[in-house]
Amino acid sequence: MAVPGDIDAICSGLPEVELGTSWGNRPTYKVPRGPKGRGFVMYRAPHKTAVDPETGELYQDLLVIVVPDDAAKAALVEDPSVPFFTVPHFDGYNAVLVQESRLGEIARDELAEIIVEAWAARAPKKLAAQFFAGR
Numbered sequence: 001m002a003v004p005g006d007i008d009a010i011c012s013g014l015p016e017v018e019l020g021t022s023w024g025n026r027p028t029y030k031v032p033r034g035p036k037g038r039g040f041v042m043y044r045a046p047h048k049t050a051v052d053p054e055t056g057e058l059y060q061d062l063l064v065i066v067v068p069d070d071a072a073k074a075a076l077v078e079d080p081s082v083p084f085f086t087v088p089h090f091d092g093y094n095a096v097l098v099q100e101s102r103l104g105e106i107a108r109d110e111l112a113e114i115i116v117e118a119w120a121a122r123a124p125k126k127l128a129a130q131f132f133a134g135r
Contacts, residue, residue, distance in 0.1 A: 002103040002111040007063065010115045011041055015131055017119070031123045040066045040118040049089035050097065061100040066118040069094060076114070082106055094121070 007029075011017055016032035022039045030037030044050070046058035065084075067073045076084040076096045083102035090097070103111065120128045 002106050002108045004100040004103055006103070006108050006111055007041060007100075007115070010112045011119070014116065014119045016123070016127055029119075031119055032127065038122040040122040041115060044097070047089075050087050059097075059099060063098050063100060064090075064095050065098065065114060066121050067094050067096055067114075068117055068121045072117065082110070 011029040018030055018033040018037060020028055020030045020037060022028040022042060024045065026043050026045055028039040028042040030039050042064040044062040044064050046060050048058065050059045050062055052059055067076065073094055073096055076082060077086050083105045084096040084098050086096055
């Protein structure tokens with residue numbers, strides 16, 4: 001099963017990835033390295049737009065993971081067997097949310113597949129093509 005430490009291991013194992021910041025200095029994995037890097041996995045700060053519906057508390061451990069398109073987002077958030085979800089704040093944005101504390105509900109391989117898709121959605125096309133050609 002996946003654990004929070006898998007996020008860094010998976011992201012850091014992809015080509016041209018760096019851990020930078022975005023959205024108010026939040027840790028964000030970006031591709032490619034440097035000023036043109038685009039975020040694909042971000043640690044989100046607690047915010048009133050993401051509240052646990054059962055407790056009313058702000059989520060403290062949210063990850064934002066980019067998805068390639070609306071269909072991929074729908075597939076993840078509509079599947080009751082996985083812990084991915086969205087909130088109205090992310091309507092129209094190709095990303096899903098997941099609590100780090102719930103990563104154990106999915107296999108590490110499944111998490112890796114989702115992160116690789118996120119990376120590919122943000123990576124320069126040539127870099128992504130080279131990566132997939134070499135697999």
